[in-house]
Amino acid sequence: MRVERPEIIARATEHIPRMVALIQKLAEGGAAYQTEDGSWYFRLAAFPAYGKLSKKDLSGMQDGARVDLDEYEKDSARDFALWKAAKPGETFWETPIGRGRPGWHIECSAMAMEYLGDSFDLHAGGEDLMFPHHENEIAQSETATHKPFARHWMHVRFLLVDGRKMSKSEGNFFTLRDLLLKGYKASAIRLALVSVPYRHQLNFTFDGLAEATNAIDRLRTFHLRLTQGNFAAGSNPALQAAAQTAQSDYLAALSNDLNTAEARAPIFDLIRASNTAIDQGQLFRDDRDAILCVLASFDAVFDVIEDRDAEPTHRALEWAAQSGRLNEVAPELLARQALTDEAIDALVAERTAAKKHRNFSRADQIRNDLAQQGIVLEDSKDGVRWKRK
RNA sequence: GCAUCGGUGGCGAAGUGGCUAACGCGCAGGUCUGCAAAACCUGUAUACGCGGGUUCGAUCCCCGCCCGGUGCUCCA
The missing domain is CATH 1.10.730.10 (Isoleucyl-tRNA Synthetase; Domain 1)
Structure with a gap:
């Protein structure tokens, strides 16, 4: 699809120390606390602006009776995990804040700050991530740095x-x-x-x-x-x-x-x-x-005017051939692939010659045959142009 | 149910408190062409979901309703 590669592809597993440092900073400020099992949570009460991105008003959402039993350790049901204590059999990292693995949100904050700084211009994502993920990123980042996190958010709507x-x-x-x-x-x-x-x-x-x-x-x-x-x-x-x-x-x-x-x-x-x-x-x-x-x-x-369509189609066809699915490919596509540029040029030249001799039936036959295979001819003052449909 | 986004001509889709409401696609007719294609011109009769309100004036602002998307538990 000719989508550009990002300059940096960050991996969460390579940024554990950065995340740990961020959690420690939050803990120093009293915004993070550890529960009995060793997990760390973000104290939502420490960030009054929570909900500003998704325009949610949490004041009406009191901690209700329907809080899951396994969350009893949290101070508030809406506090979210920064670090999860290792459970038997899970992979874990040995860190100053304990054995475990990072929570979902902290890795994004840590990596964004690592490469873009405490504040940066654009943060993008799918609309589904606005709440709670991006909201939580803002809460933990801005509480830690006391600076605005992303200046602009772009949320892509689903198709x-x-x-x-x-x-x-x-x-x-x-x-x-x-x-x-x-x-x-x-x-x-x-x-x-x-x-x-x-x-x-x-x-x-x-x-x-x-x-x-x-x-x-x-x-x-x-x-x-x-x-x-x-x-x-x-x-x-x-x-x-x-x-x-x-x-x-x-x-x-x-x-x-x-x-x-x-x-x-x-x-x-x-x-x-x-x-x-x-x-x-x-x-x-x-x-x-x-x-x-x-x-x-x-x-x-x-990136649509210059014709670079052959390559992705070829790759798809190769895949189809290798996985034995050529029978699922549209027949017109296979017919089109059979014609090389040279073959087309030769037919176009033959047609031009036929036209010169006013042999219009042969000329039209060539044009129709090519059209069947997805090639469109255009006569002009400056010669014949052809293109693949 | 609550929140939020949207409902524009045949279709897709911009946009604006008041000038002929972009652009693309489709369809019809015309010009050009050996015939086409491409291109251009013309048309596609009253296109802004429905009902109220604010305003000198609303498609655009406010309220309600209908229809559609998404979020509102966990996990990433």
Whole structure:
């Protein structure tokens, strides 16, 4: 899917001392306490701002009668674990605060502070983590440092599939690999997923995928038209201005809480303006260069215009071959894979020759055959362009 | 039940207290083309869930209702 690798992949097991230090600091301030079994808990009463992220008001949630019996040792039912004492048979670390393993939340605080400092700009996560995990991270971090933890939180909403939660029992569960083997391009999946801003819920459907596929077609066709066309030297002031507007509107949309839906609009606006100009012979070399720059800037984030779809599909097919599941692969996909670029070029050349001799039936036959295999031909002043559907 | 997010044209989806409510996709007609494709133009008749309220004015603010998502126990 061409998602970038993080610069740092931190492992909790490699940061135990850091976590222990954090717990000790909390204990010194009276915000952490140890129970009889050796576990450490965070005292929620030590952090009055608790609940500020998920806007929960805990004042109405008194420690009730339904507290589990095994939690009797805690001062308050809502206090959460910082460190869990080792139980027989479990792996554990031998530390100054005892034998055991870290609680869920402390590892995130410790590692975030290790690499980003006590305060940092962005903390992201799924919407399900807002409460209690991120709330607990804030509580333990800010109590320890007396500084704001993350300045901004980005919570990604879960996607729906066909209007429902994706789950195996609903029968609407599939992996990226499944989609690739059905013949969908990686870029289409990518564009479909960002067609709704991260903050909004995305309903993932096959119609949506088909739509994204078509949108990518438009982007790529236009890109080809620019890179393969011949343009006269010079520039068109109106297009230069349009390119600049598109670029700044695009960046403004992304700056606006990563509004990916809004960010697409100026790019498509520019495409229409440019196509119109090309049709009228009013697009020149300098304009082409300026517009290609805008497209590159779009692709630096969205990464769908340049066609890199072959590799993920190949990998999926290899997997299918190795696990004996080629029979589950969409037949069109297999047919498409059979054609090499060279073979296509040869057929295109044969068709051009046939056209020259006004043998249109042979020319059309070649075009139709290729279309059957997912190759689309476009005649233009500057020669024949072809693309894989 | 409580909390929270959302319900915009045929579909997806931005956005705004008042100018013709972006953009994409689809469909129909037209221009171009040997025919197509691509591209462009035009259209898709009254698109802002329902009912109140605030306001000179609400799709946007407030209240209620309906529908959908998620959280509200543990574990990571």
